[in-house]
Amino acid sequence: MTDQAFVTLATTDSYAKGVMVLGKSLRNHNTSRKLVALIGPHVSETSRAVLHKLYDEVRLVDVLDSGDTAHLALMKRPDLGVTFTKLHCWSLTHYSKCVFMDADTLVLANVDELFDREELSAAPDPGWPDCFNSGVFVFRPSEDTYSKLLQYCTEHGSFDGGDQGVLNSFFRGWATEDIGKHLPFIYNMSSIALYTYLPAFKQYGSNAKVVHFLGKTKPWSYTYDPKKRALKGSVEEASSHPSFLLEWWSIYSSCVVPMLHHEHGDQPFYSGCAGSSGCDEETLPPLVPAALPAPPLSSAERKQRWEQGQADYMGIDAFANIEKKLTAFLKRW
Structure with missing residues (x-):
């Protein structure tokens, strides 16, 4: 299928790490399409x-920025303005059909279908499921x-300041x-959804084919110890299931880092892997077990999560716990 391709985007070296892991994960699962x-x-x-080395085509594009600070401020993500650059993918007219995948996605199975x-x-x-x-x-x-997308951006902008807002409006x-x-x-399982609806993750998560590391903290924001298969970083920042983060780091440390070392030559660089020749141990955050439980929520935080539909159905908000609370309350009367 030489006229079909998976397409992704990197505007910085940090996101390029994600693109490298994504490309390798697509290759590992034997895609027949171009990258x-x-x-x-x-x-x-x-x-x-x-x-x-990992992609069939690497194309340099101009960076488009929405400049929409007001809407980006609502999302607390000023970095998303450059995601408008994603619109360049419609200019790849030597392909008949493409699948775009963000740099912070990881392929878990073949998705050529x-x-x-x-x-x-x-x-x-x-x-917002609509x-x-x-x-x-x-x-x-x-x-x-x-050309119509670019014109639409000029005339209407984006309701969220990024590409998702303008694409939803256009389509x-x-x-x-x-x-x-x-x-x-399962083709775009957002990592934050694992905590908003944990029962569904337990029921269907094993069928996931693509995991999407949504949120400000990306897999490459952590540091990884290959010997202990453990992550270093702040647990408060964690918004992804540890198993998916570890899989991302397994590909990055075993396949990508050696290629980066080879291209860097004798020049030191921060690989993100503890114990590697390019890792400055003094800059590493303290080691935190990936599965360490988060600190207990205050009553106000629990109320806010309930209102947002993010109750902990399998934990403190389980029916059995609610029943105990009601029974104790009724006994007082």
């Missing part, structure tokens, strides 16, 4: 050299669509017109 990486001018020559879907196919966003999450979507490159029929364009959640 394309769009990169911004700030991606270093070292990262570019590694990407050329996604190419059976039509534009614009995507999975619902866990925060919107699709733009971390994984099927599209058809087209100069006409590309506004996604929620209601064709259910066949709704990808199952």
